[in-house]
Amino acid sequence: MNTKPKFVFFGTPHFAVIILDQLEACGFLPDKIVTSPDKPKGRHLVLTPPPVKEWAVKRGIEVFQPKSLKDFEIDGDYEIFILAAYGKLVPKRILNIPKYGILNVHPSLLPHLRGPSPIQSAILEGAKETGVSIMLLDEEMDHGPILKTEKINSENLSYSELEEKLGEVGGKILCESIPSYINGEIEPKQQDHGAATYCKKIDKKDGFIESEIITSDNVSREKIIEAERKVRALNPDPGTFTILNIRDKEMRVKITKAKIENDRFIPEKVTPEGKKEMGWEDFLRGNKIPLQ
Numbered sequence: 001m002n003t004k005p006k007f008v009f010f011g012t013p014h015f016a017v018i019i020l021d022q023l024e025a026c027g028f029l030p031d032k033i034v035t036s037p038d039k040p041k042g043r044h045l046v047l048t049p050p051p052v053k054e055w056a057v058k059r060g061i062e063v064f065q066p067k068s069l070k071d072f073e074i075d076g077d078y079e080i081f082i083l084a085a086y087g088k089l090v091p092k093r094i095l096n097i098p099k100y101g102i103l104n105v106h107p108s109l110l111p112h113l114r115g116p117s118p119i120q121s122a123i124l125e126g127a128k129e130t131g132v133s134i135m136l137l138d139e140e141m142d143h144g145p146i147l148k149t150e151k152i153n154s155e156n157l158s159y160s161e162l163e164e165k166l167g168e169v170g171g172k173i174l175c176e177s178i179p180s181y182i183n184g185e186i187e188p189k190q191q192d193h194g195a196a197t198y199c200k201k202i203d204k205k206d207g208f209i210e211s212e213i214i215t216s217d218n219v220s221r222e223k224i225i226e227a228e229r230k231v232r233a234l235n236p237d238p239g240t241f242t243i244l245n246i247r248d249k250e251m252r253v254k255i256t257k258a259k260i261e262n263d264r265f266i267p268e269k270v271t272p273e274g275k276k277e278m279g280w281e282d283f284l285r286g287n288k289i290p291l292q
Contacts, residue, residue, distance in 0.1 A: 004028060005079035005182060007098070010086040012036045012050045015119075015167050019084040019105055020055055022171020028178065030061060031076065036087055037065045069094055079182065082174070083137060087116075092139055100182055102137040105174055107166040109149055110135060111196035114142035119162055121199035122154055123233035126225070130154045130162070132170035134177045136188050145188035147177045158232045206230075207240040209255060213265050214242060224265045231258040231267075246287050253283070 009020065009030035016035075023029070033056040041048040049057075056063045066072040069091055078098045083090070084105040095102060108118035110133040115121075122130040131151040138144040150173050154162055180186045213219050213227045231240045240255045256277060257269035267280040278286075 005100075005178070006031050006076070007078055008032045008034060008074060008076075008081045009052075010034045010081065010083040010090070010102075011052045012087050013085050014051045015107065015163050016084040016086070017051045017055050018164060018167025019082075019171045019174065020052065022168060022175060023082070024059075025171075026175040028175065029059070030056075030082070031078070032062045032064065032074070034064045034066070034069075034072075034074075034086070037067055080178065082178075084170070090137060095137060095139065103147070103174065103177065103181070104135050104137045104142075104144070105170040106133045106135060106142055107131075107163075107170060109133060109151065110142060110146060111191040111193060113199045114196055115199040116201045117199045119159060119166060120202055120233040123157070123159060123162065124226075124229050126229060128153065128155045130166070132166050132173060134170070134174055135191075143191065143193070145190050147181055147186050147188050148173050156232075159235060202234065202238060204238040207234045207238050209240055209242045209265075211242050211244050214244075214267060217264075219265070221263065224260055224263065227265045228258055228260050231255055246289070 004027060007028070007030055009032075011019065011033075012035050020030075033052060035050050035052040035056075038047045038049045038053070040046065053063050053065065064072070069088055072094070074094070074097060080100045081098045081102040082105070083102050090102065106118065107130070108114075108122065109131040113121050118130075129151050131149055133149045134147045135142070136144040136147065150169050152165055152169055157165070177186060181188075207230065209227045209230060213223055234240050235256050242253055242255060244251050244253055252273045254271040255267045255269075256271060258265060258267045260266070269277055270280055270283050271277045272283065
């Protein structure tokens with residue numbers, strides 16, 4: 001049996017690139033890549049390709065960017081497809097194309113945290129450990145049988161740190177799973193659907209931190225911990241922010257790094273609206289606010 005099958009990869013963000021790097025390192029290179037369309041980004045709304053497209057173009061791999069998979073056609077004979085953080089529903093018609101189905105790399109220990117934001121949600125929950133699951137895709141969200149899982153320590157990590165760690169581990173166990181699964185050495189096991197938990201799509205408004213958490217001495221420990229977790233979980237995207245009243249004017253300030261010190265939530269790095277990132281103390285001095 002061919003243990004280096006011809007396959008199509010579906011994925012979009014940096015997490016998927018980490019998986020692709022691991023696949024490439026162990027000798028698995030996709031024949032084609034399916035990713036999301038380019039999107040306008042930044043203040044000037046420059047049309048920007050997704051990270052997976054940039055990875056594919058550098059290697060001369062054919063890229064497809066359909067808005068939807070509803071009418072999307074894939075030519076060729078494939079044993080397997082691989083999916084990691086693609087971001088779109090995969091219809092049954094495409095699920096049925098490859099002989100051995102579609103393997104999905106999901107960054108949680110399924111059935112816990114099914115859904116679109118498992119990395120952020122693990123941090124927001126204060127999880128001391130999380131992990132990666134290699135599963136067979138079916139028509140329901142993160143519902144299919146599991147081939148392999150691996151746990152990792154997630155305590156006090158930022159989103160970027162945890163994403164990197166999960167991507168590396170996920171890519172490694174994916175490389176182990178592909179030949180074993182195709183050769184019939186792995187029997188996928190059904191999830192315990194009764195134990196499933198779910199995470200929601202993260203919105204910009206989820207990054208809001210009340211100014212009182214920063215300015216008041218009378219804030220509950222629970223709110224302080226929640227705010228610090230938000231900063232670790234939601235940066236760089238969609239980001240965390242507060243609205244401060246500076247000289248009777250409201251100022252929107254992004255908080256890109258923070259800590260808990262002496263039972264207080266302390267921003268460390270901030271970006272005032274229309275300005276560059278700066279240290280919190282520099283921000284206070286620049287606005288003639290007494291240092292805390």
